[in-house]
Amino acid sequence: MDHFAFPFSGVHGPQGQGYGTVWSDTPEDRRRRHDMVRQQILARGIRQPRVIRAMARLPRHLFISSEVRLSAYSDHALPSDYGQTISQPLIVAVMTAELDARPQQRILEIGTGTGYQTALLAMLYDQVFTVERVPQLAAAAQNRLQHLGFNNISFYIGDGSKGWEAHGKYDGIVVTAATAEVPEPLIAQLADGGRLIIPIGKQNLQVLKRFERCGQEIRCRDILECRFVPLV
Ligand code: SAH
Numbered sequence: 001m002d003h004f005a006f007p008f009s010g011v012h013g014p015q016g017q018g019y020g021t022v023w024s025d026t027p028e029d030r031r032r033r034h035d036m037v038r039q040q041i042l043a044r045g046i047r048q049p050r051v052i053r054a055m056a057r058l059p060r061h062l063f064i065s066s067e068v069r070l071s072a073y074s075d076h077a078l079p080s081d082y083g084q085t086i087s088q089p090l091i092v093a094v095m096t097a098e099l100d101a102r103p104q105q106r107i108l109e110i111g112t113g114t115g116y117q118t119a120l121l122a123m124l125y126d127q128v129f130t131v132e133r134v135p136q137l138a139a140a141a142q143n144r145l146q147h148l149g150f151n152n153i154s155f156y157i158g159d160g161s162k163g164w165e166a167h168g169k170y171d172g173i174v175v176t177a178a179t180a181e182v183p184e185p186l187i188a189q190l191a192d193g194g195r196l197i198i199p200i201g202k203q204n205l206q207v208l209k210r211f212e213r214c215g216q217e218i219r220c221r222d223i224l225e226c227r228f229v230p231l232v
Contacts, residue, residue, distance in 0.1 A: 025061075025062070029061050029072075029073075032072070032073040033055075033058075033060065035073065036060075036073040036074075036075075036089055037055050037056045039075075040075050040089050041089065041090060041093045044090060046090075046093045046094065046097050048097050048100070050103075050124055051096050051120075054096075054123040054124055055092075055120065057123070058116070058119055058120055058123065059148075060116060062144065062148070063080075063086060063114040063119075063144065064078055064080060064114065065081075073089070075089070075090070076088050077091075080113060080137075082134050082136065082137055084113050084114075085113075085228075086113060086116050087117065091208070092116065092117050092120060094208065094224065095197045095208070096117070096120055096124070096174075098195065098208075099121075099197060101125065101172040102171070103125060103126060104125075104126050105125060105127075105171035105172065106129070106167070106172075106191075107128050107129070107170060107174070108130070108131070108163065108164055108167070108172070108173045108189070109121060109128065109131070109173075109175075110130075110131050110160030110173070110174070110175040110176065110177065110186070110231070111131075111132065111133075111160060111176035111231070112131065112132035112137060112138055112141045112155065113137060114140075114141060115130075115140075115141030115142075115144055117174065118130045118141065118145060118153060119148065121174070122150045122152050125152075125172075128152060128153045128154070129153075129156070129170070130153060130155055130156070131156045131157075131158055132160070133157070133232060135157050138155055138156075160175070161179065161185070161231055162185045163183070163185040163186050163188070164189075165189060168191075169190060169191035169194065170190060171193070171195075172195050172196075173189065173190060173195070173196040173197070174196075174197050174198075175196070175197065175231065177199075177228050177230060177232070178200070178206045178226075178229070178230050178231060179200060179230070179231040180200070180201070180202070181200065182200060182211065183231075187211065187213070190211070190213045191213070192213055192214070193212070193213065194213050195210055195211065195212045195213075196210070197209070197210055197223075199226050203230060204227065205225060206225070206227065206228060207222050207224070207226070208224050208226045209221065209222055210222075
């Protein structure tokens with residue numbers, strides 16, 4: 001049974017004018033992508049239908065350089081520009097699934113990078129805010145996401161450990177770079193009921209954690225071990 005046949009409903013973009021003309025998404029790309037979803041995501045227990053649909057639709061190969069295109073849907077992180085990485089599909093799926101916010105809610109992402117996780121969030125949520133430290137990465141991601149037809153993403157260049165106070169509070173915050181301790185501003189910018197998904201730990205090994213604000217109380221739960229590039 002094909003759980004994620006085209007066309008999809010219930011997720012935003014990519015469906016702008018550029019999509020399908022400027023960018024190429026061949027049947028072979030789609031086959032690899034659907035295999036990725038089946039073997040790496042569904043098979044490992046991630047079942048939220050909206051997350052599955054969005055991942056089956058989002059052309060991950062358009063977020064990486066053409067030299068590694070054949071690996072775009074493989075089961076690991078890949079190098080991207082400026083010594084950064086695009087996270088393993090499973091980790092992106094887990095982070096997105098753990099957010100589990102409502103579609104109308106507002107999401108903040110720290111570490112735009114290639115914009116892949118950003119795009120996924122923008123397919124699932126009405127308003128996405130994303131912060132990147134490296135201006136060239138932010139510009140490339142913004143350009144790519146505009147070409148893909150997204151119009152619900154706000155970009156900011158700066159230190160994401162401070163969050164993005166001007167637009168807070170957020171119902172969900174996803175941090176895609178690792179830090180030894182939770183940056184206090186991110187906790188402060190969490191709305192009531194909001195969740196922060198963040199890798200915490202040393203350089204080579206971290207634990208992905210979920211913090212949830214329940215009134216004045218902050219609850220914390222470990223999700224899994226992971227390896228991210230550092231939050232600088
Ligand atoms: N989500 C990205 C993964 C990016 S890797 C993707 O799917 O491609 C982590 C990113 O965090 C890098 O782009 C890095 O430049 C950025 N980063 C590191 N420290 C940061 C900081 N303090 N503020 C904002 N971005 C930061």
